[in-house]
Amino acid sequence: MTFINYASREINCKIVYYGPGLCGKTTNLQYIYDSTAPQAKGKLISLATETDRTLFFDFMPLELGTVRGFKTRFHLYTVPGQVYYDASRKLILKGVDGVVFVADSQEERMDANVESLYNLEENLQSQGYNLMEIPYVLQLNKRDLPNVVPTEELASELQRKNEPYFEATASQGVGVFDTLKAVAKQVLTELRKA
C-alpha cells in the first residue's frame, strides 16, 4: 500500500518482481542498483542462501525524483522463485502496489513460467488483490540465449490482460529500466485515481 508522508513530503510505493526460479529477478535489481547514482538508492539487501539463491527476498529502495513537490521512493522487492518457498512469496506480496512478472524465455522453462504465473494470481488473491486490477508488467528475459521461444508466442501465452511486455537481457541491462519505468508509471497513474 502506498504510504504518503505529508510532513517529509514523500510518496513510498512497493514493487515486487515475481517469476520462476533463476528467471533473473535478482539480476534485474542488481542491474538497477549498479546503474543508479548513490544518492538515489539505499543498500541492496539480499536474503540469500550460500549458493546465492534468494531465500526470502531482495530489497532496494530507489528514489526517482520529485512529483508535485513530493519525493517518490520505490521499494523494489524480489520473491524467491523456487516452488517450495511459497509461504515467503505470499508474505512479500503484502502491501504491493505493482508487480513485474519476469519470464524465462527458454523453451524448457515454459512450464515453470506458466506455473509461476498461476501461483502469482493465486497468491495475489490470497492477499486480497486481483491481477486484473493491479499495475502489472511482463518482462521476457534471457532473450540473448539460443533456445528461446519466439517473442509473440511467449507473450500470447503469458499475457493476462494486454499488459505491456518488454524483451530483456537483464544480465546486460537490456529492457531492465524500460520494465521498471512501465510499472512505476502504472503505479503513479493508479495513485492519481485513488
Next chain:
Amino acid sequence: MEAPFSIDEQQFHRIKTILARLRIECAARVVFLVDRDGQPIAFQGDIGDMDTTSFSSLAAGNVAATSSMAKLIGEDVFPAVVHEGERESIFISVIGRSLLVVVFDERSTLGLVKLRTKKASREVAALLDEMTETSANRKHGENSFLAEITDEDIDSLFS
C-alpha cells in the same frame, strides 16, 4: 487499488513525540515506527550510519515470517519479537498494522523496554487508528495533489 495510507504533519510530530519519550523512558539507542509492509513511518534517536529504510523492510519481513510461524503452531500472532545480541538488542512490538521497534544496548534491560513499550503502544495504537481514518477521508480531500499529477510529471521522473 487500496487508498494510500498517509500521515499529516501534526500526526507525524505527535508520533515523534511519543517515540522520543519512549526512547528516554527505556534508555534506548533508537526507536522506530514501521508499517507492517516495510515502510518506515518515523524514528527517534541515534541512527549513526544505519540504513533506516533497509532496517524497516527487514523488521517487517522478520515479523511477517514469525507471524506465519505462529500460525503454523496454532498461535494467532506473536505480539512481540526479541533479538538479543552481545551489545545491541532489538525488541519489536506488533501494533495492528504497524511495528514499534526499540534498539537498545547494555544501558537498558529487556524488562524495562517491555514495560515502557507496552504503555507507548496504547498511545501509538490510538494515533494509528486516527491516521487510518484520516487517510480514508483524505481520499477526497487533501490527496487531491495526486489527482493533479500529469503524464508529464511522471515522464519527467525518467528523463
